[in-house]
Amino acid sequence: MSLAQRLKRFGLDYYLLLLLGTVVLATLWPASGAGADIVDQIAYFAVALLFFLYGAKLNTSAILAGVANWRLQGLVFGFTYVVFPLCGLTLAALLSQWIEEELAIGIVYLSILPSTVQSSIAFTSIARGNVPAAVCAASLSNILGVFLTPALVAILLHASGDGISLSSIVDIGLQILAPFIVGQLLRPLIGSFIGRHAVLTQIVDRGSILIIVYSAFSAGVVAGIWQEVGARSLTIIVLSDVVMLAFVMVGTVWAGRLVGLDRADRITLLFCGSKKSLASGLPMANILFAGQAVSMIILPLMLFHQIQLFVCAIIAQRAGHLASERELQAVSP
Template sequence: MSLAKRLKRFGLDYYLFLLVGTVVLATLLPASGIGAEIVDQVAYFAVAFLFFLYGAKLNTSAIVAGITNWRLQGLVFGFTYLLFPLCGLILAAALSPWIEDELAIGIVYLSVLPSTVQSSIAFTSIARGNVPAAVCAASTSNILGVFLTPALVALLLHSSGEGISLQSIMDIGLQILAPFILGQLLRPLVGGFISRHTLLTQVVDRGSILIIVYSAFSAGVIAGIWEEVGLGSLTIIIVADILLLAFVMVSTWLAGRAAGLDPADRLTLLFCGSKKSLASGLPMANILFAGQAVSMIILPLMLFHQIQLFVCAVIAQRAGHLADERVQQAATA
């Protein structure tokens, strides 16, 4: 078995090391001056292009079919934009005496983000869940997130003096929602090409995140982020992220059983209702928290992203293996 396959069995891949390497690069060689401006512009258009690809790739009929599953979609929405923010707010308040203010803001910000798109769908597929419903839940979550995430940031962080403007929402819509809609409109022309060339979406997806991480941490290094965030704070954030993910994942599974969802739908709820999007979160943070210590605010999100990939990969592989065994037993019975 190759090293790449062994890493993926444990929720790891080369991209994790690229993320860590990007942070190290930004620490040693941070972009500044005109270089930082160029990196910011490249990141902006890379994210816009990414969401254009999302729009062009997602099957509109699958989204429409999945959205009719009201119980499942309602539960995904409830966990993403109601329970998660409540947990984030409580967790940030409980930890605020021991961590920096920006990290506490980052925990709240993490909790109000939409679900991931590609990984939620991929893990649902690996686990033999309801893929069309996952496509619907993940894409709808991101579309709603353009409006709900800024609104929740304004509501939950108002007392901390953090606010948003109508211009911020318009900027997010222009960078994320508009390209997504354009991709849906042009899907009949370019959808087939994009579906056949999955590497293109993967490169743009991961590349845009790496550029944003480099940009944010370059600014953070210049501002002295590593002098402000100690090992103690970093450890607290990691433990908090693990506890938050564990609580939400257990809650989604129990809620799915209580609601009478079939096993495939419960898996969809598990993966779509418990994950948070780094691809959406980073560009939104650059707009919503412009002029602030963005690198510190996104740190809880970056750590959560890696933890959720690891945990969900292990669970998805196990669930898929069990589903295959049941099919084989039924076929031989």
């Protein structure tokens, strides 16, 4: 039995080991200063390249079908901006007497953020889900989040700030929508080449996630937020994040089956409806909670981000392997 086969028996593979190694690397040698800026730029262009490849790979008709899939898009929106906030408010109320006020605020803040973009789509692709629908759901979630998250913060947490700059929308467009559109325009010229070299998209998929993990974990280590809370509070936050993620993931699976979504759409709902964006959450927190203990408020988000990446990586890998095995069985004589 090969090493890869032995790892699969325990739900592991080379990619998960790379994820673990990336966390160790960020802990021992975190990117800081100019190095952090370089890592952020690499991550930025890796994501742009990922969307360019998706644009060149996907049929326009499939993309339009993703937008028109109102049941899936509605469920993703409902879990992101309704189910998640209700769960966050409940947990914050139950735990407020055992944790610092800033951490309770952080739990609610985490729950009202938009979904991730790059990792949601990457995991959907790895698990053989509906990638066009994931592109639509994740992008729409982030565009709406620029307006909805500050509004929900003002309503639920009574926080105030100077608002979110429209440059956030421009950044989303430049990093995600523009490369995707360019890829679509160039699809007649390069679409067949990318289709024949699927490993290229796979490398960008997984490589972008590794870069994101390294960047996010480095930021936490450099900021020293792990030393700002006691062991009890840290344990409670980790458990609350796990409970929140488990509740929403089970809910997406149940809801997808209840409304009769097919397997590809259920995969998309699972990964797009259960994620929260660190990339959007950090800059928003600096504006919305100016003058407060921002590092404490974002701690639940930082931990949730790492937990969701590891959990989703395992689920996506196993779902992708099962899909591959089904395809092999279908074509075998």
